[in-house]
Amino acid sequence: MTDLLPSTQRVLLARVARAQRDGRVPSLVAGVVRDGGLAWHAGRGALPAGAGTDDVQYRIGSITKTVCAVTVLRLRDEGLLDLDDRLERHLPGTPLGDRTIGQLLAHLAGAGSESPGQWWERAPGGSLEELGLSDADRVLPAARRFHYSNLGFGLLGELVARRRGAPWSTVARDEVLLPLGMTRTSPRPQAPAAAGLAVHPWAELTLPEPEHDAGVMAPAGQLWCTARDLARLGAFLLGDSGPVLAPETVEEMTLPAGIDSSSPVWAGYGLGVQVLRVEDATLVGHGGSMPGFLAGLWVDRAEGTGALALGNTTAGLDSGLAARLLADLRAAEPRIVDAWAPEPSPVDPALLGPWFWGPSPYALRAVPGGLLHLGGLGRPGRASRFRPGPDGSWIGLDGYFAGETLRIATDHLWLASFVFTRTPYPAQAPVPGGVDEAGWRP
Incomplete structure (x- = not known):
């Protein structure tokens, strides 16, 4: 792991110090992830006496959802469930049984944002049965819109617990946390740990916040974590x-x-992670909040870097701190990319180059990693990368043609019913609808 330059460290520390002061955060720990681990960290405010900055536990709130999603996806990868399975198949008896596991993971199931009864973040929790779910917890139709749901992740954690025959926290510890070396991450605080505090809005006073076992809602936001462990999740x-x-x-x-x-600008949600487009960078991670605590973990997969922030305050900490630390790092120490080197073309080079969708010019290119790229030539257009598929076909990886099959012939490309040709509307190519016999005219 390479050390950050002293000048970079000063820039990062200055930002963290200002965030702690301006946000009136009793204590704040922040760090940068690079080369697979915690490359830099700093603490400000009243940390537990004698504790290392990187070893103080804070509640990470909804970052817990990322760990929950990993436990679900492990079941999927083992063939024990499918993301298109209805919840009823694995967790019968809930009013959300007709919603799919994938919809729950992406907050597209229309489940209520919170569980019924007392606010789960501030009151001890119990079993799924004790929640008393009803049709009122179906607040939107499935797959119609994004609607953040803590309840949905409580149900996903219960699904995991029943499939594994163990409490979700035990599954998370044994299958995710310990294998990743996150030995200082736990469902309840383990010293040294910061105390959860609320800061008075008008006075320089603090008030202790409650802490408890959230029961079935724990997978939505209960974990406690240190900066070093959170950096390991960032490396993940x-x-x-x-x-x-x-x-x-x-x-x-x-x-x-x-x-x-x-x-160029958007915000979305994947499977247990938030995804943001910030200026020219795409960030993946999650924010977190629980009474007395705010947290954030964001990584830039293209740059191979990440940043985190942990504070013990109910409100006030700049939610964009981690993203701004990443921007500072990118500006101060830009990544030096690998040198370009030639590699074999995955197809006959004669098939590469200009193609036309009707009159619109496109270019088919070979790109590193044995992939192909099809995109507009000289003007905006639909664009995707393609990986090799069966029988000489190619499968879209991203963009408009994600998941679609590309087939390459000498005189045309067949892609999702579109036909691309070497020249605009050649009479001999299989152009849908045919080509006017008189051809082009003034």
């Missing part, structure tokens, strides 16, 4: 998934649902 999101998940599954988690990711 950057692709260092160890024995927990295949890198391809981590990549799947980061794909936002229902968002045009080619747009």
